[in-house]
Amino acid sequence: MTFTGFPDEGLVFYEGLEADNSKTYWSRSRSVYEDCVRAPVQALVDELAGEFGPARLFRPHRDVRFSNDRTPYKTHQGAVAHQEGRGAGAWYVQISAEGLRVAGGAWRLESDQVERYRRAVADDVQGPRLRTEVDRLAGAGWTVEGDRLTRVPKGYDVDDARADLLRHRSLHAGRLFPFAEWLHTREALEHVRSAWRELADLNAWLADNVGATTREVRRR
Template sequence: MGFTGFPDEAFLFYEGLEADNSKTYFARHKQLYEDAVRAPMLALTDELAAEFGAAQLFRPYRDVRFSKDKSPYKTHQGAFVDLMPAIGLYVEISAAGLFTAGGVYSTASDQLARYRAAVDEDLSGKPLEAIASTLVAEGYELGGERLKTRPRGFEEDHPRIELLRHKSLYAGMRFEPEEWVHTAQVRERVERTWRACGPLVEWLCTHVRGSELPRR
C-alpha cells in the first residue's frame, strides 16, 4: 500500500498517550499504534527514500535510565535519514501535528570543534549565515542545544556569535494537524521542507562530518 496520509486515529492515539503514558494504555492500543502510526510512517519514508535515502524509524520506548521523567513512551513517532552520524533529515508526528527538519542533532567534541572553526572562518561561516538567514526568512525555526553565553575563545561581538553558541543546529517547520495530514499531501510537505534544509545539511556534512573519535 502506498502512503495516503496519517489517519485521525494517529493523533487520537498520541492525545491518549499524553494523558496516560502507561504500559497499560500502550498495550491496550498497540495495534492502533501499528496501524495508524507506524505503518503510515513506514509507507511515507519508503516513498521518500529514492530521493533522500532510507530512514530509520525510532522505537516508541523512552530510555529512562538517566532521566527523572520515568514515563515509558515517547509522545511522538520520529524517523531519521542518517546522512552522516547525527547529521540528516527528520520527520515526526505527534498530537501537535507534523514536524520536519534537517541538521545535526548532537555533536562529539571533535565535531563541535570543527563546527566552531568553520563558523569562525569567513570563507565557510558566511555561507552558513546566509543559509540560516534564508531558512528563517522562509519560516523555518532554528533549533538545537545552545550555550547561554559565548563559547570560550570567541568574543561577544563576533559577527556570527549566535551561530557559534550552537552545540547542535537544525532548521525545522511545524504543521498543525489540519485536513491535509490525512492525505498524500504530507509527502509533498516533507519533500519541500527537506529540500529547503538541503543546503544546511550539505554544509554540515562538509564541515562537521561524522565524529572521528574512537568508540568507547
C-alpha cells in the same frame, strides 16, 4: 506499502496516550499504533529514501533512566534519515496529536565535530555561508535551535557577526504543521519532501564542514 496519509485513528491514539500514558492503554491500543502510526511513517520515509537516504524509526518507549518523568511511552513517532557518507546533517519527521513536525540539521556533535564546526563558522567564506542560510530559514518561519554555550568559546572574536553561531554545539531547524485535513492524504508526503528540500543547504554545509566523527561513539 504506498504512503496514503496518516489515519485519524493514529492521531486519536496519541490523544489517548497523552491522557493515559500507561502499559494498560498501550497494550490495548498496540494494533492501532502499528497499523495507523508506525506503518504510515515507515511508508513515508521509504518513499523519500531515494532522495534523502534511508531512515530509522525511533522506538516508542522512553528512556526513563535519568528522567524525573517516568511515563513509559513517547507521545509521538519520529524518524531520522541520513545520506550515506555525508556525516553530520540529517532530516527528521514526527507525527503526533499536535500535527506533523519536520526538521533537519545536527542534534548531537562529538567534540571533534564541534571543533570543525567552530573553525568553519569563523572562516571568512564558510561562516558567511552558514549565516546566510540560518537567516534565510529563520525568515521563512523555521525555528533554529541547538545546544549552545552561554558565551563564545575562547579563541574566537566575541564581536564577530557570527558570535551566536559560534556558541552552538549542535544546530538544527524545525517547523510544525498543525493538524490539517491533508495529513490524512498523500499530500502529507509532498509537504515533508518540500520541507526537507528547504533544509538541503543547511545539511550540505554541515556535511562539507563538519562531516562524520572520527571518535568511537558508543551506541545509546
